[in-house]
Structures are given as C-alpha cells and as structure tokens.
Amino acid sequence: MGDYWLTQFALEALGWFFIGAFGLALLLATWLPKGVKAKLIAVAVLLGVTAVPVVNQYREYQRAQAAAAAYKARLQAARALLAQRCAQAGEKIYKTVQGARGVFLTNLRPFDDMSRPTEALDPAGDGSTGPAYITTFFAGRSQENSWSTTGRNRIGAYEFVETQADDGEIVRYSDERKNLAEEDLFFEKLSSTRVPRRSARFGIEWSNISTPDDKQLWIAGNRIRVMDLDTQEVIAERVAYVMDQGQGSTSGERSPWSFALYNACPELPKLHGRYPQNYGLTRNFVEKVLKP
Template sequence: MIHHIRLIGLLISACSVLLACQTHSKRPPSDIRAATDKEMAQVKPEWIEKECNVGLYEELFVACVTVTAKQMPVLDVNRREQFGEHYDPAEWLECMKQSAESGKRGDGGCDMFKTRRVENPEYWPNPSMPPVQWPAAPKDPVYRSWMTSRHYFEALCKAEAGEFIYKTVSDVEGVYLVRPMNYVYTGDIFDKYVQYAPYVRSRGFGRRTDAREFRFVGQNKYSFFENPLPYHLSQIEINRFIIGDPSYFEKPKVADLTVARYSGYTGLPVPNGTSADMDRQMRVEYAKQVKARYGLTWREIRRPSDFEKGVLGSEIAIVDLASGEILALARGFAMAEQVTHAPSGRMQWSFPCPYNEKRQDLYSFTQAVLKPAAH
C-alpha cells in the first residue's frame, strides 16, 4: 500500500513538472455545432488574413476558423523547428470555438496551437559575389549525455561564444542590412522551436519598433543606412506611429527598385522643435542598387542535441559585399527556461552569452569593425 502511495506521488510530481498530464491534453469538444459546407463557402480570404476577428456572428466565425484550420499544414517531424512546440490545427480549432463561447475572441489564448516560423530571407545585392564562407562547427563538440540544459549552455558559451574581428575598415559611409529579422509576436518569443536566433535578437534585431537606421545614422556615425525594399515596405504600418517624415510612407513608383536608403538624420535637437521634428530629419529614398560596400547578415547554427536541451546558437557577420569576405563575426547562445508566470508550456530565453557591456547592440559591434567616415 505504501509502495502504491509513493508511486502515485511520483506520478503526480512528474505530471506537475512536465505539464504533460494537464496542460495540453485534448480539450473537451465545444458545444457549438460544426460549420456546414454552405457556411464555409461564404468565408472570404480577407477574413482569414485577419484571423477571423472581423466582427462575424458566431456561425460565420466558426466557419472561418474551420476553413483556417483546414488550410494549416500538417506538422512535419523532419522540419520540427518550423512548427511551434504545441502546434495542432485540431486543438487550435477547438480552442477558437471555445473562445467564441466565452466571449474571448482574439485574446491570443489559442496562438500557441497555430505558431509557425516566419521566414527571414537574405537579400544579397551582388549576384556575382562568391558565397560567404561561414566557419564550420568544431570537430569536437562540447555536448555530453549527462549535461543539463544549464551545463550545456555554459559549456557552449565558454568554448565558442565571442566576438571575432578579423579586419577593420576606415572611412565607411554606410551599411546595408542583408538579412533583416521580422518582428516576432509574443507567442513565438515564448516558443521553444520557432524562435529565431535569440542571441541575434538580443543585439537589436526584430523589435517592434525596429527603425534601426536611427541608431546607425547621425553625427559621428554613418551618413546612410540601407534596408532591402521588401522589408522596408513591411514595416510601414509599424513605423507609422513613431516616425513622422512622409518619405517613409511613400510607395515606390518604379517597379525595379530594390533598396530603401535612409539619410539626413543628425541625432541633434532641432532649434525650437520637438523630438518628432528631430525624427523628421531622416529621409528615405528608393534605389535600384545598394550603395554600401559592406553588409550585415546572420544565421542560426546547429549543435548536437541543441533543440532537445533548449539551447540555441546564432552568428552575426559583417561582410564585404564585393568579395563575400567575413570581416568580423559575433557568435552567441541562449537557453530556454520555463516561464512560471506565463500560460503553461511557455518558455523564455535566458540572457544570451556573451554579454559585453560596451557593445550590447548591433551598431556598437558594427562601428568597431567599420569605422564611420567623418562628416
């Protein structure tokens, strides 16, 4: 009897720790009836784009989320990092139907069952540039089977993390961002799999108000900064509330433009002006070709058992856009930890390594390698 009680206690403890017995078990079906074919035929693509939160009455809302669930891809175990830890179209559908019952549509409570990666493509400006030669992984990995996540994280930080400057350049006028990082919503940030390169994000990529040009352009800084045009256009609505200059929101009038170039900002107060007047110094122009000689990009790196242990690595490179040479590299790691105050199953990322008080963001690392020209 005592043995049985101890066994039950161990099972309860394990369930509490792993959250597997209570958090993501299949929820009981909603009392709302299933959508009919006729109702689903009325669903419009723009409703799905807005996740069905467009003021639909209950039957059409259920039809909309049902169509959405049918369009969600099946989880591919061979590409596990492309899908959230709790990705499940059927579970998402039931959760959304129950949100309609409880009056909590659109509160984000079901997002974890739909979370997928948002791709962050590279935009190389020079097709003839040789491929970038990223450093290979160490031949002798530091991972050992006995390691906890914390042990593994600390071992990788000690063995591999750091900033490596191979060459510096003086009198640099501007910089091009080869691979911007899209803004990641809360559900993605807390996910073990789909979070892109948390170390890179910690250096200033992918923030909600990611107008990085204001950090790079100014007095004693670079005279211009460049983004791929598709990324700039994707940020227009986000930046509309923080940047006042009209040039930010003008759409290109010529089809073959590829670059958004920012210049004119000094970072100095405008006489008798406000901070908004100072921001309006920054102007945007569209161009066919990248003007900068040097660019910034990043990539994820894989190490043995990294996803299993919740330890992710990534690298930032400063690249010569003519030769493909890497002038400098920053490599770091971050560890996923359970969030005690967030919805069950959510993760947060520990403060990544390495930590450099003097060079915490992307600009401070860049200007240590590409010395801005005096202007």
C-alpha cells in the same frame, strides 16, 4: 523569513491534527460497534476512506519526483552542450574600416514574437526587430559611451542604411529630422528612397545557427557577419548562444527566452548591473568594425 516559519508551523500543526483525528476515529471504530465482525468492517471502511487520499498524494509525489529528476537530467545535458557551444562563441574582427558612412543590411529582422517561445525566430540575436532594427544604426553616441535614439546628437551615427526590397531594388534610408534636439528618432521619421544600385560597400548579415539538438535543450545560437560586398570577404563575425535554465517553463507567465539572456555567451551588458540587454546588439558589434 518570519512568514516562512509561520507557514511551516501551521503545516506541522495541521499534520498532527490529522494524525490525532485518525487515531480518534480508529479508537471509535474499534470501541463503538458491537461484535468483532462489526468492528472489523468499521476499521476496514476507515482505512479505505483514509487510504484513497494518501495513495493519491503518494502518486502525485512520485510524479513530482520523476518530473524533478527529468528536469535535472535535461538541465545537466543543456549545460554541457552550452559549454561546448560557448567554446566556439565570441567576436572575431579580422579588419576594421574607418569612416564608414553607411551599411547594407543583407537581411532584416522581422518581428519576433517571444510570447510564443517555440516559434521564436532568433532568441540569441538582436532584441531590436522590424523597423527598430534599421533605426538603431542612426542613433548617436553620448559622452558616457552609450547610444540612444533620443536624437540629441549624431556623434557616431551612420548617415544611411540600405536594404534590398522584394522587387530587387535598393532602398536607402536616411535621417531627415528637422530638429534633432526635440524629437525622438522613430522609423516614421526616416526618409526612404529607391536608388539604382547600392553605395554601401559593407554588408551585415544575421543568422540563427541553432541545431535541432540545441532546440531540444532550449539553447539558441546567433551569428552576425560583416562582409565586404565587393570581394565577398568576411571581415568580422560574432557567434553567441543563450540557454534557458527553466527548459521552456512558462509557469507564472514566465518568458523562457527572456530568462535565457541571463545565460549568454558572450555575456550581455546589464542594465543597472542586473538585467541583460540585447537591444541594438548588432549595431554595437558592427560599430567595432565599421567606424563611422
């Protein structure tokens, strides 16, 4: 706070210095030259020289005001649209299943490069991508009702995860670590085998449901569905939205979609009560439906 007032004082002092310098220059321009014509020329030159930066500064001020007004209008529109979207967001669980041994991932989550915000695949979805997405389903629960991949327990973990390869065959992943107490669980420590048919009855599907209007206002939507693959029945779904209040600003190395997590519906859990967490979002929801 002290630095702020010191800066304000310095700026005010600098402003008065320039006003005083201009007054002195104007006095000299009207006093030193001989004759009325010379005085008028000196005053005109002085006004011209001092007017250029003033005009430029005023134009910059106008541009800044216009940009601020445009941002305010966009943010108001974004908040209004987010309110509409959030009215439809939330978790709906129509049926739960006890003793689910494994799950089938109907689509995987490729690596999502959030450093290129306009190209992000699914900003409102799970923060785990690539192989890490599969790994989350093998994490065990701790006594604090949180889970991690440190491998110290397998309570609440699924036994296997199945996906479909590009050639149409089913790939089954399982955790084959020899010493669960020592090693963290990484994708490289999972074993994978080709099987003739899927054995998991229930599948998990994610999708980006953002519309063009959403994207214009830096809103992203995600839907997770849990389905009975034998009957094609949707037994649970989660719809979520996030919105970047900075409206895509990347100034100061800002990451728009990371900041958007602070404006999420449903609200995301927060680390230390401050930092929203979307890693393992799918696993957290699925476990409410398919109980291992």
